[in-house]
Every structure is written in C-alpha cells, then in structure tokens.
Amino acid sequence: MPPSPVVAAHGLCMDYGAGELRSRVLHDLDLRVAAGEFVVILGRSGSGKSTLLHLLGAMERATAGSLTVGDTDLVALDEEARARFRRRSVGFVFQAYNLLPTLNAQENLLLPLQLNGIPDDGRSARLLERLGLQGKATRYADELSGGEQQRVAVARALVHDPLLVLADEPTGNLDEEAAGSVLDLFVELVRESGRTLIMATHSTETCARADRVLRLDHGHLVDA
Ligand SMILES: Nc1ncnc2c1ncn2[C@@H]1O[C@H](COP(=O)(O)OP(=O)(O)OP(=O)(O)O)[C@@H](O)[C@H]1O
Ligand SMILES: [Mg+2]
Numbered sequence: 001m002p003p004s005p006v007v008a009a010h011g012l013c014m015d016y017g018a019g020e021l022r023s024r025v026l027h028d029l030d031l032r033v034a035a036g037e038f039v040v041i042l043g044r045s046g047s048g049k050s051t052l053l054h055l056l057g058a059m060e061r062a063t064a065g066s067l068t069v070g071d072t073d074l075v076a077l078d079e080e081a082r083a084r085f086r087r088r089s090v091g092f093v094f095q096a097y098n099l100l101p102t103l104n105a106q107e108n109l110l111l112p113l114q115l116n117g118i119p120d121d122g123r124s125a126r127l128l129e130r131l132g133l134q135g136k137a138t139r140y141a142d143e144l145s146g147g148e149q150q151r152v153a154v155a156r157a158l159v160h161d162p163l164l165v166l167a168d169e170p171t172g173n174l175d176e177e178a179a180g181s182v183l184d185l186f187v188e189l190v191r192e193s194g195r196t197l198i199m200a201t202h203s204t205e206t207c208a209r210a211d212r213v214l215r216l217d218h219g220h221l222v223d224a
C-alpha cells in the first residue's frame with residue numbers, strides 16, 4: 001500500500017458570489033499530494049491559484065467535493081475548527097510578507113509557537129540563523145528589506161512544524177537576486193525537513209526544482 005497522501009481532493013469546486021453573480025472559480029479538481037512532495041501550481045492571473053491554496057489551507061470552505069489534509073476532512077469543519085486546523089497544521093507564505101508590524105522578527109516566529117502551546121526550544125533562533133537573519137531578531141518589519149521580511153515569513157511558516165506548507169507567489173515582490181536567495185533557502189529547509197510544499201508561482205526557476213508542476217486553466221487543473 002502506498003502511504004496515504006497529505007492532500008486528497010476529489011471533485012473540488014469553488015463558487016464565489018450569490019444569485020446571478022455566482023460564478024464557478026474552481027471546477028471539479030482532483031488532486032493528490034504525497035508527504036514530502038513539492039508541487040508547483042502555475043496559471044494565468046485569475047485562473048484560481050490563490051483560491052485553491054485558500055481551500056487547501058482551510059482559509060475558505062469548498063462549495064462542493066471532498067478535501068482531506070492529513071487525517072482531517074476540511075469540508076466537514078466549521079469556522080472555529082478550521083481556524084484551529086490552520087493554526088496547527090498549515091504554514092502559509094504570502095506574496096506580501098504579512099509580518100505583524102508590532103512584533104519584531106523573532107516575536108513573529110514565537111507567535112505560532114505560543115498559539116500552539118509549543119515551547120521555543122531554541123528553534124526560533126536557529127531558524128533565523130539558517131535564514132541568514134542572525135543579528136536581525138529584534139528588528140521590526142519596517143527595519144528589514146523585502147527579502148529579509150520574506151525570509152522571516154518563511155521561518156514563521158515552518159517554525160511550528162506544520163503538516164502542509166503553502167506559498168502564494170512568495171517571491172513575487174522581490175527582485176531577481178533576492179527572489180533567488182529566498183527561494184533557495186525556502187526549498188532547502190523544506191527538503192531537509194521532509195515537509196510537503198505547494199507553491200503558486202510564475203517563476204520558471206521554481207518549476208525546475210519541483211517534483212511536479214500542475215497548471216490551472218480557468219479553474220481546471222491540468223498537467224503542465
Ligand atoms: N472573494 C472573492 N469573491 C469573488 N470572486 C473572487 C474572490 N476571490 C477571487 N475571486 C475570483 O476568482 C478567480 C480566481 O482568483 P484567484 O485569486 O484565485 O486567481 P489567481 O490565479 O491567484 O490570480 P493571480 O495570479 O492574479 O494571483 C478570479 O476571477 C477572481 O476574480
Ligand atoms: Mg493569486
């Protein structure tokens with residue numbers, strides 16, 4: 001028996017809007033992602049990449065179909081249970097970094113640990129160091145470059161050992177050099193720890209490192 005997948009979606013659909021404005025954004029998606037796999041999702045603007053990541057990360061609930069992440073049936077969860085699942089099992093890296101401005105770099109990492117009752121056994125400092133941020137632990141977001149902020153965001157997404165790491169165009173706001181170094185470190189850390197990563201991106205460099213590349217075309221999932 002092959003090991004059970006981290007993500008199993010079947011007939012997944014997502015509609016936005018109501019009444020006459022209702023429109024289907026994701027059509028009947030089937031997706032299985034194995035533990036430790038790195039899957040890239042490509043697609044034109046508006047094809048549904050972010051929407052799919054939001055469903056996988058339990059930020060939104062699918063309109064129809066089944067979606068299991070680990071042992072959890074995400075479609076069955078209410079809002080509160082989805083929030084718990086997100087907090088514990090998902091690490092999300094957004095295009096716009098989204099660090100909390102009132103917390104310094106290290107405190108941004110401590111928050112997911114505190115929310116999950118996980119003691120900081122030195123891992124926040126180790127992760128910051130691995131990401132080349134030693135000496136910057138007490139800096140606030142507005143005292144860090146874009147590349148540095150995104151490295152903090154990467155560390156924050158990994159620090160609580162999530163089952164699933166999701167990244168939505170994580171290097172989209174960075175210049176080529178900063179994007180390359182953030183991506184190198186991100187992929188290296190994910191590979192080292194055997195975590196499962198699903199990333200929406202336009203970058204062809206990213207595709208070369210992925211185990212599998214999928215394409216969304218007007219909300220339909222196709223092999224790239
Ligand atoms: N909250 C929402 N309400 C209504 N429509 C939405 C909502 N969020 C997304 N959409 C629509 O769903 C479609 C897919 O959007 P989505 O953000 O998933 O695309 P994307 O592939 O991530 O695009 P981009 O590359 O520009 O980030 C778009 O037509 C968008 O307008
Ligand atoms: Mg998007």
